[in-house]
Amino acid sequence: MGATALLLDLAAGIALLLWGVRMVRTGMTRAFGARLRRLLGSATRNRFSAFAAGIGVTALLQSATATAMLVASFAGRRLIGPAAALAVMLGADVGTTLAAQLLSLDLHWMGPLALVIGVGLFLSTESGNRRHVGRLFIGFGLLLLALRLIVAASEPLRNASAFATVMAPLAQEPLLAVALAALLTWAAHSSLAIVLMLVGLASAGAISVPLALALVLGANIGGAVAPFAATAGQTPAARRAPLGNLLMRAIGVVIALPLLSFVPQWLGALGLEGPRLAVHFHTAFNLALALLFLPLLAQVELLCRRLLPDAPTAEDSTKPRYLDSGALDTPSVALAAAARETLRLSDTVSRMLDDAITVFKTDDARLAKAVEQADDQVDKLHEAIKLYLTKLSNHEMDAEESRRYVDVLTFTTNLEHIGDIIDKNLMELAAKKIKHRLHFSPEGMQELADFHARVAGNLQMACNVFMASDAKLARQLLQEKASLREAERMAAENHYRRLAAGRAESIETSAIHLDVIRDLKRINSHLTAVAYPILEQTGELSATRLRADEQQQAGKKAAPNGGHAKPA
Known part of the structure; x- marks a missing residue:
């Protein structure tokens, strides 16, 4: 019964973490979504401004998947160039790591405060931006509360022999760990939530550092699979940016996987150690991808165009054009x-x-x-x-x-x-x-x-x-x-x-x-x-007719001669 309760606590923490991420994204989107879309659309003049826009928008939305869906929408309607779209995706990958860095800090004191502020704003109005901002604060508070719950639930796992037995194959088979984390991230549609969960498990000593790093690589793959799968059925132009992001991350994982044993030493030389090593690696990995691929976006776009060529058929006039x-x-x-x-x-x-x-x-x-x-x-x-x-x-x-x-x-x-x-x-x-x-x-x-x-x-x-x-x-x-x-x-x-x-x-x-x-x-x-x-x-219509018409009819009935009312 103790093991069952422990697993339930851990599952509840993960569920609360996913819900908190969703609430933050939903609150930010509904409060400032239109402005973020305009920002993203106007900041794509070149690959560097597009990269910066991807970082900023994703850091606010706390979801690279949400940013990817926006980019796919713009690309499908030819509102953004293919190279700029790929640059936004690279920026989005970095932006989600910044959110992970912030949330992995010891901010437990902010959780209750955020919940109090969020509930107060949410209940103070029935509609409007104040309610959406309240939802954002509630989601942030739930995120911090979920991380504390995951760490607390993971503490007994440190010395649990059964858990060690389950984790042992993953520690010995990094490819299996990558595949498992990719599957979990694709199912959760949030690499941020999975990385934060890994930080919580690592903080409690429930998983080893090498295993946490391998799982982070898998989370990066799964985070790229989700938007590509979500755009299934859209035009090739809309799907190329998510495909390019998936290809770049996959290449990065192939390069990084053999070097995992050296990563703790390299990051340690930079003073990056401790239980937050997983989130530091997450940031370093995506920054390295950006440095590697920003000069090669034209080649990546050409590869995506070959893999997803434009359909030769003419546009179907019966298909909607603007339903994004x-x-x-x-x-x-x-x-x-x-x-x-x-x-x-x-x-x-x-x-x-x-x-x-x-x-x-x-x-x-x-x-x-x-x-x-x-x-x-x-x-x-x-x-x-x-x-x-x-x-x-x-x-x-x-x-x-x-x-x-x-x-x-x-x-x-x-x-x-x-x-x-x-x-x-x-x-x-x-x-x-x-x-x-x-x-x-x-x-x-x-x-x-x-x-x-x-x-x-x-x-x-x-x-x-x-x-x-x-x-x-x-x-x-x-x-x-x-x-x-x-x-x-x-x-x-x-x-x-x-x-x-x-x-x-x-x-x-x-x-x-x-x-x-x-x-x-x-x-x-x-x-x-x-x-x-x-x-x-506007109050100009009664249950049956225009008020002015009613007044005109009333005037005619009151007029004694010729249907014209006498002046007052």
Whole structure:
């Protein structure tokens, strides 16, 4: 039972360490993620500034994997050059060692203080940066508490014969130790957490120094495997930087492994000894990699390009362009990416709407088929945006981000419904018109074109309302809905006059004519839905209608003559 309790304590310490690292990264990303992304994007003019940016961003995020995902995202969209991307990765490797150096110091007194500050900040508000900074402090406090728990749980292992028996093969087989540590680090997705755990075990004397050094090499390999595996399915351009980082670390491990027995002596000559020798070696190893490979980045990039060549096929227009999976930890950035992809979706819907009226004018069956195929693209983009937002919903969002999340999802869904109306309703009516060789009267066709032009204009206005959340535009869009209702009534009356006059074209196309106007009106209703949340927020919308309209109606009822109220 004593051994079981000991292993549980050790496992709990490791679990708490992983959770603390995650909380620090999450708090930093949500509080300052957008700024860190801008810093990383603007500091890649050359390999040296990119290297420095990688150090700074990773030291703050405490996760080389998070930095690697950002770099992969930038590289996939051609926002950063391949050599600069590899330089950032080298900097990220050094940056995570600086975090390990800091956290391996005797800072146990800071743990309780960080927890008190963090909980106070976290509970003092329901949203905003203060809550995220509080999460960061809580994670830092948990990190320090976890390290103390690991050291305390490891103390009895120093003299435990069973543990020594288990560790003996690893001490004799450094390759096995490297493989085991790489596997653990890949599973944990945090080389920082594994290195800190090794420091704790070494501090308690539970593992020997040579074994700790071999395990550190494995942690470096596993830390490079995690981002490369996480980018599976992305473009070759996005995966080359993580691949280059993995290759550079693997080469470094191959060089360092035969020299492990000399490392304690070399580091000792620099005055670096004691239980923190593992973290010193971690830093020295990554600094050596940077010195070795910074001048050779062009050659590494060429090797990565050969291993991951660009796909020869043309870009698939049905695939999303802006849904950055690396931004999911920063909801504000991820929502901006989803909104941008939604605008791309709206462009496709707008082309479908424009082509639809052309089909009615020209009876072009091929164009009708193209409109139907475009709806397949709309469906795929809608599905991609919806799945992206579903992943984002697993991350905590503040009130403003939650509101924007609903806005994006709702507008995207309305655009998909509009695509269905164009495909399954308007194109079906067009097919009937073409099949039976029917023709609208010149006046009827002009009415449809004018009605369509107003709806098309409202589509553009709805996109502006969606992006800007402008109350004035939202009010204008909602007023246009009432105006379009009047236009529908006038068009129907004009059509009935032509029927009464016995116009043959109007009689033949009567059902199609009225159904087209009805479907265009339905499209407009989906568009105007974007205005309601904005006007509700500003207090301009009651449960049923615009407040100004209610006041106008009340004025008409109160007016005794001609529907005009007397001045007060």
